[in-house]
Amino acid sequence: MSIEDPIPGARAPEPVPPGAPAPRGSLEGALERIAGELLRQQKTDRRWRVFFRSGWLLLAALALWLGLAHRITPGAPSTPHTAMVEVHGEIGADTEANAESLVAALKSAFEDSTAQAVVLRINSPGGSPVQSGIVNDEIRRLKAKHHKKVYAVVEEMCASGAYYIAVAADEIYVDKASIVGSIGVLMDGFGYTGLMAKLGVERRLLTAGENKAMLDPFSPVNPRHVELAKAMIEQIHRQFIAVVKEGRGARLKETPDTFSGLFWNGEEAVKLGLADGLGNLDYVAREIVKAEDVVDYTPRDNVAERLAKRFGASVGIGAVKALREMAPLR
Numbered sequence: 001m002s003i004e005d006p007i008p009g010a011r012a013p014e015p016v017p018p019g020a021p022a023p024r025g026s027l028e029g030a031l032e033r034i035a036g037e038l039l040r041q042q043k044t045d046r047r048w049r050v051f052f053r054s055g056w057l058l059l060a061a062l063a064l065w066l067g068l069a070h071r072i073t074p075g076a077p078s079t080p081h082t083a084m085v086e087v088h089g090e091i092g093a094d095t096e097a098n099a100e101s102l103v104a105a106l107k108s109a110f111e112d113s114t115a116q117a118v119v120l121r122i123n124s125p126g127g128s129p130v131q132s133g134i135v136n137d138e139i140r141r142l143k144a145k146h147h148k149k150v151y152a153v154v155e156e157m158c159a160s161g162a163y164y165i166a167v168a169a170d171e172i173y174v175d176k177a178s179i180v181g182s183i184g185v186l187m188d189g190f191g192y193t194g195l196m197a198k199l200g201v202e203r204r205l206l207t208a209g210e211n212k213a214m215l216d217p218f219s220p221v222n223p224r225h226v227e228l229a230k231a232m233i234e235q236i237h238r239q240f241i242a243v244v245k246e247g248r249g250a251r252l253k254e255t256p257d258t259f260s261g262l263f264w265n266g267e268e269a270v271k272l273g274l275a276d277g278l279g280n281l282d283y284v285a286r287e288i289v290k291a292e293d294v295v296d297y298t299p300r301d302n303v304a305e306r307l308a309k310r311f312g313a314s315v316g317i318g319a320v321k322a323l324r325e326m327a328p329l330r
Contacts, residue, residue, distance in 0.1 A: 081293040082285040083109035083118045087135075091127030091161045099134035101299045106135075109297040110142040116291040117149040120169060121281055126160025126182065129236055136243060139168035151288060153281045154178045159263055163274075164240060167247030171288070173279035174266035180274050183244055184261030185233045190217050248273060 085105045091097045109118045120139075126132070143150055152158070152169035159182035166172050174180055196203060196218065203218045214225045241259050245252065252258070252273040269275040279288070286292045 078114055079293065080114055080116050080291045081295045082289045082291045083112060083115035084281065084294050084296050084298070085109055085118065085120055086296065086298040087120055087122045087124050087162060087165060089124055091124055091131050091135075091165070093128065093131060095127065097124060097127070097131075099131040099138075102135050103138045105297045105299055106138060106142055110146045110148055115148070115295070117151060117289040119281060119284055119289070119294075120150065120152045120166065121155065122152055122158045122162050122166055123155040124159070124162035125157055126162045126164070129161055129164065129185065129240065132161035132164035133239075133243075135165045136168040139165070143168075143170075149289070151284050153279065153284055154180060154266065154275070155280075160184070164243060167244050169247075171277070172275040173277055173284055173288075174269055174275045175280065176265065176267040176278055178266035178269070179263050180266060180269035181263035182261055183240060183259045185237045185240060186261075187229055187233050189215060191221065192218050193220050251276070 085102065087097050087102065089095060089097050093099070106118065109115050139150055142148075149171075150169040152166040152172040154166070154172065154174040155178065157179040158166050158172075158174070159179055163181060163183065193203075205213055205216065205219060207213050211225065211228070213219060214222070215229060237259070244259075253271070255272070258272065258274075264272065264274070266275060266278065270277060281294065282292075285294050
């Protein structure tokens with residue numbers, strides 16, 4: 001028997017007609033089933049890609065709408081009330097307590113004829129002297145224009161730039177444990193020259209202008225630059241002191257520590273003339289303004305802004321990526 005001879009008694013396989021599907025038990029049938037399964041998986045993956053890309057595009061549209069949306073401020077009632085504007089957290093151009101938002105709220109409060117007075121509810125450690133100065137100037141302008149009283153009510157803290165704003169008020173009320181003061185200016189930073197030396201890193205800096213690299217953290221301290229910086233913050237400090245003296249007037253009991261950057265609790269602040277008395281928002285509205293209803297004019301984030309802050313910059317990044325990767329569907 002040769003190796004090509006059939007096994008005795010075995011049936012020869014029937015020929016497969018051209019174009020007919022391969023028998024299920026054959027290799028061709030297995031490959032066909034695998035190919036079909038891969039095709040179904042590709043279709044499923046494609047549907048999920050469409051779903052996620054649509055989601056990114058929806059979020060991108062939401063972010064675009066956010067750029068056009070206005071911040072929501074509650075409408076004031078037509079009855080007499082106390083208008084309240086909140087100064088909360090760090091004061092800065094990119095923070096919740098920024099001059100643009102605060103000034104807009106103050107304008108709305110002053111322009112409402114049924115608002116009997118404006119109360120600043122303050123809980124802030126301070127911040128930008130520029131932003132604080134803008135708000136202080138605007139409060140004084142609006143007081144002169146609309147002839148309305150302004151009261152500052154301090155909760156936990158009213159320090160530095162927050163106090164810069166508070167002294168524009170006609171009267172300041174605090175809790176006995178509030179932190180008040182810190183009338184000073186600081187400029188901080190870091191120096192990395194020692195660390196760079198340990199790591200063997202050499203700083204190579206080219207400038208046009210002898211003071212262009214002033215206070216560069218990667219260069220050794222330059223005594224002249226330090227003196228220039230001190231002169232600048234001393235000038236800002238003098239501006240701060242002038243604003244406090246103008247706002248508090250004869251009520252201020254000046255001591256050597258008053259403008260040293262120290263801060264005091266509310267009880268001591270009243271004794272030093274930094275504040276006028278003890279009281280909270282309800283007390284001032286009820287007993288001082290004589291309009292117990294308090295209406296909050298502080299701008300609040302709308303739903304879109306809250307969502308955008310939650311998702312952050314990844315919304316825009318994901319949308320761009322989805323647009324780039326999106327392929328035509330077949």
